[in-house]
Amino acid sequence: AQKITQTQPGMFVQEKEAVTLDCTYDTSDQSYGLFWYKQPSSGEMIFLIYQGSYDEQNATEGRYSLNFQKARKSANLVISASQLGDSAMYFCAMREVYNAGNMLTFGGGTRLMVKP
């Protein structure tokens, strides 16, 4: 079974609008972390935001926020006021502290395209 599922292979958003990128995860571990990374066309992996399984508040980093719904096992990334530079691949990832050898497991990614 997939541990991280990103159901949107590609999305369009109008510049200056908000967009939500979906991520669901599967784990039996009580202690885990959820990450979002951005990969622009240049190829590098850029860390965006982190949410811990015990964090009670949703994480925010500038225009990025993470909509964490633990019971539903979802960790959606919300980008507010989209900019042209937000066009990129976005990956959701999970790290289970006790399971899976401490690996960071990635979803298949969502390609976001921001329209001017």
Place this chain on the structure above:
Amino acid sequence: EAQVTQNPRYLITVTGKKLTVTCSQNMNHEYMSWYRQDPGLGLRQIYYSMNVEVTDKGDVPEGYKVSRKEKRNFPLILESPSPNQTSLYFCASRLSSGTANEKLFFGSGTQLSVL
């Protein structure tokens, strides 16, 4: 500048010709790992190392070798590359393997084509 450096950036080779992709980090990180990225599959872990002389298999280790003789270096070795190893490879590191919130620092990637 704190960074993970991997070389080469691009590599074209032929089936069966041994190659090494180097990875070095200057942040004194204990944990290092290699990933390959393929369309629709995201990044999949090949091998990881929790410290010097400690390595373990990830999800897709077949056809790869690694070594961790020094803390800063973690080379990826393909003894006999095959076309299905054509992929984008990333080296990554983090401070330790202890807590969930430590982010991975990634190298800039190596695009490998095996003909």
